[in-house]
Amino acid sequence: MTTADDLLPVGLxxxxxxxxxxxxxxxxAVLDAMDGHGYDRVRPPLVxxxxxxxxxxxxxxxxRMVRFTDPDSLRTLALRSxxxxxxxxxxxxxxxxxxxxxxxxxxxxxxxxxxxxLDPARQRLQLGAELIGTDSVAxxxxxxxxxxxxxxxAGVTNISVDFTLPDLVDALAQDAMPLAPDxxxxxxxxxxTKDAGGLREAGGDAYIPLLYxxxxxxxxxxxxxxxxxxxxxxxxxxxxxxxxxxxxxRARVTLDPTERHGFEYQSWFGFTLYGDGxxxxxxxxxxxxxxxxxxxxxxxxxxxxxxxxxxxxxxxDDGKKLFLPLGxxxxxxxxxxxIGWRTVAAVEPTDDPQQLGCSxxxxxxxxxxx
Numbered sequence: 001m002t003t004a005d006d007l008l009p010v011g012l013x014x015x016x017x018x019x020x021x022x023x024x025x026x027x028x029a030v031l032d033a034m035d036g037h038g039y040d041r042v043r044p045p046l047v048x049x050x051x052x053x054x055x056x057x058x059x060x061x062x063x064r065m066v067r068f069t070d071p072d073s074l075r076t077l078a079l080r081s082x083x084x085x086x087x088x089x090x091x092x093x094x095x096x097x098x099x100x101x102x103x104x105x106x107x108x109x110x111x112x113x114x115x116x117x118l119d120p121a122r123q124r125l126q127l128g129a130e131l132i133g134t135d136s137v138a139x140x141x142x143x144x145x146x147x148x149x150x151x152x153x154a155g156v157t158n159i160s161v162d163f164t165l166p167d168l169v170d171a172l173a174q175d176a177m178p179l180a181p182d183x184x185x186x187x188x189x190x191x192x193t194k195d196a197g198g199l200r201e202a203g204g205d206a207y208i209p210l211l212y213x214x215x216x217x218x219x220x221x222x223x224x225x226x227x228x229x230x231x232x233x234x235x236x237x238x239x240x241x242x243x244x245x246x247x248x249x250r251a252r253v254t255l256d257p258t259e260r261h262g263f264e265y266q267s268w269f270g271f272t273l274y275g276d277g278x279x280x281x282x283x284x285x286x287x288x289x290x291x292x293x294x295x296x297x298x299x300x301x302x303x304x305x306x307x308x309x310x311x312x313x314x315x316x317d318d319g320k321k322l323f324l325p326l327g328x329x330x331x332x333x334x335x336x337x338x339i340g341w342r343t344v345a346a347v348e349p350t351d352d353p354q355q356l357g358c359s360x361x362x363x364x365x366x367x368x369x370x
Contacts, residue, residue: 011115011122019308023125026154026307027107030127033153037146039105039129044086046109050078056088056291057265064112079111083126084301091132092293100133118280121305128283130299135287137239139298140269141246143285147273147300148251151282156275156310159251163217163240164259165233166266166286168210176230177206191258210258217244220255236268243269265289273302278310323353323361323370332365341367 008014015023031041054062065078080086083106091102107127115122129146131139144161151159165171169188173179179187183203190198196208213223225237244253262284263270270286285300324333324345333343344356353361353370360367
């Protein structure tokens with residue numbers, strides 16, 4: 001019998017066996033791909049001091065964190081809402097003297113006090129990798145490649161990577177397209193909403209053509225280069241071309257230079273990942289600076305829910321489950337498990353293999369299809 005106390009809060013849900021199996025399979029594939037590129041896994045705690053979580057990177061909103069008082073220190077603790085900031089802390093403290101560039105990866109849950117309008121989930125499984133000690137074009141190329149390889153390993157098809165320039169306004173406003181300091185935020189806001197009329201009202205007429213330098217990378221980057229008469233974006237444009245060239249045919253590349261949603265702490269380069277079947281972005285990444293240590297870094301984060309959308313029914317249980325009758329040979333069962341079979345052993349003479357979801361039954365020393 002279900003009571004009101006058994007219901008979960010809005011935005012939280014159980015992952016039942018089929019979904020949990022798919023999550024585990026995808027997580028293992030992503031982590032193995034990152035490990036193959038030399039990224040060492042770390043496991044930061046679920047709870048930290050609020051100030052530590054909020055102080056390492058720009059754009060981390062403490063109002064979205066679940067916060068409470070630590071009975072020992074009487075300081076405010078918070079459940080993490082982004083593991084990237086914790087990797088920054090680890091790099092700046094416990095691994096401050098490790099050789100650079102430092103390659104770290106992670107997988108773990110993050111939590112939010114309330115859901116956003118775009119995503120009702122208040123708990124997510126976040127996976128990612130960080131290359132710490134550099135934000136060079138080579139580092140950005142590596143991170144994008146690792147992200148694509150991780151999604152491919154998990155089974156995602158038709159991957160698309162959308163590039164952006166998070167510091168576009170700052171790069172142009174100084175000289176090439178001058179803006180007073182009090183105009184810059186208004187221009188950023190109107191670029192975010194793709195509002196040409198709002199840009200005019202904000203004094204950003206010169207920025208309107210940037211709204212149209214979007215789409216397929218080869219075409220959009222040429223449009224952006226043509227608009228960059230003063231050369232303020234020359235190094236960034238060249239960097240984007242280099243990164244796109246390293247992707248080759250592994251993913252479709254697009255460009256939206258004014259996009260800032262989800263890039264609150266990125267610096268010169270950002271990217272969003274998409275794939276067939278996913279309702280939204282699979283993840284985001286880019287270059288940033290770890291506050292406190294002021295160390296440059298490049299990384300990406302993936303989220304499991306859209307990843308599972310992209311995988312559909314192809315990920316997880318392959319349906320091969322072997323029923324082991326009473327009195328079966330345990331050595332044979334162990335050998336079959338070692339080569340990938342999942343086994344379900346009978347505990348009562350009346351156990352029915354089909355009711356238990358088995359596809360095969362052990363017949364002597366070999367599986368037999370039911």
